[in-house]
Amino acid sequence: MSFDILQEKILALKNPTVAGLDPLPDYVPKFIMDKHISEKGETLEAAADAYYEFNCGLIDALQDIIPAVKPQSAYYELLGPAGVHIFKKTLDYARGKGLYVIADVKRGDIGSTAEAYSGAYLGSVKIGKTELFPFDFDAITVNGYLGSDGIKPFIQTSVQRDKAIFVLVKTSNPSSADFQDVLTGGRKMYTVVGDLLEALSQDTLGKYGYSRVGAVVGATYPEELKFLRQRLTKTFFLVPGYGAQGGGARDVASAFDAKGCGAVINSSRAIICAWKKAGKDGCDFAEAARHEALKMRDELRSVIPFE
């Protein structure tokens, strides 16, 4: 599922939103958590079951208006192995509803280990004579600090299995400047990373002109986003930081090309915690999420030139 598939879903819905499925215990309405605690006690397994019910409700409410979801692995790993089990079940449920699923795992390692990660999340492993697909996400996020031999295994698997990756370039957090903005030979570090990604992926272009190697560029840095869009013309962008982190529609407008292609905008807490503003103890969490996602869609439509 290269970015062509994602781009087609975006164009069909005229909505470049990806909803971040990033649960924490207090993001789940109490009636759901209580139900599972009454079944399995105050355990990681009970919380994992509650996350799954919450996720399914969100997916059901959003699946006809958004093209993609992005579960953040950290929040599932926080429940130990039981959480990782639900991470996989959430993928399967979302895929069944026709959604494109980006695993936000930010993995990265030396070549041989990066091969194992790419096999885990995008590819396969052979046990005896049987090829098995451990997670099989459509795309994942990658941390490229280890350099090109840590990135290439993910590209190879993406080409083999029609997948895609997003490598961290300029992240949305306040201290992303510490390392990403250091200046070297006239370029900032994030530009050095972005330029290498374009070089590594030039043979993987799809029909919208984008390669299989995307970049994570935060909505919270609109100037850098604009600069990188103009420079990295073949690189699809995953833009986090919309909503709860402070980015707005005008901040992300420059992430798109003249046809309204080339980027997907993530919002997590603003959508999945929308029920907290509705004041009804979460019984309406799905409707609240849908309402917020429609609002975001309309905001984005107002600044993006969809044809």
Next chain:
Amino acid sequence: MSFDILQEKILALKNPTVAGLDPLPDYVPKFIMDKHISEKGETLEAAADAYYEFNCGLIDALQDIIPAVKPQSAYYELLGPAGVHIFKKTLDYARGKGLYVIADVKRGDIGSTAEAYSGAYLGSVKIGKTELFPFDFDAITVNGYLGSDGIKPFIQTSVQRDKAIFVLVKTSNPSSADFQDVLTGGRKMYTVVGDLLEALSQDTLGKYGYSRVGAVVGATYPEELKFLRQRLTKTFFLVPGYGAQGGGARDVASAFDAKGCGAVINSSRAIICAWKKAGKDGCDFAEAARHEALKMRDELRSVIPFE
């Protein structure tokens, strides 16, 4: 379990070796894999059970001569949720044998997400009124590309729960130079990262003079290792790349201070795959691993000034 605990174990055994528990299907002797496939078929669960039996055999054979083990998360994630379950079980088994356990997860993210990762691997999560400890490793590896606010949550959890972290500084792989060696204001990127780690961790010094924030520095770059040891005087080093990746005892000698403290050296394939050189189909995998680990210990003792 700060680095004091690890340093004491190293000094007691006069051995700064950490064995990497990095299984792949063909690293496990056939008789073990076949046994579990006959029980559960050619499944991820069968392979996970085989990894666990292999790991327990290695731990039993090594526990009285090495201070620490380092399971690499990627190889467990390659078996999906079943593999992550065994990752946790391996930790529990090794801890029960008195080993210090470093999870090589290389996680890193924006502040709120880094909090979830630090809770998962070093800390806790509250479900209802119950505090639960999802993995509870002694130390983990961290990728710091997101900057200080992505590193601080790991330091906070380390202080609260007597844990420690190793942040990637100069990695052992061939293309680590791509980003880590770029020059900025007279310093290479890995020095910029190392200097920030020393600044962030200065209030966490233990009795051997090292903070809770260590650095990953590859054995394959002995000049850089020597330079960083001299510059980062408060930073404990995790040194991968020994053995199969090409580093030798003389290459890592400079990782230690004048008292033989301040570093731990990792070897993975050379130890866990030692049975492949013995030519007996792996029935002696544990003895072969012990033999190789003793050889490495003696090589290291010949270059390190243990008091």
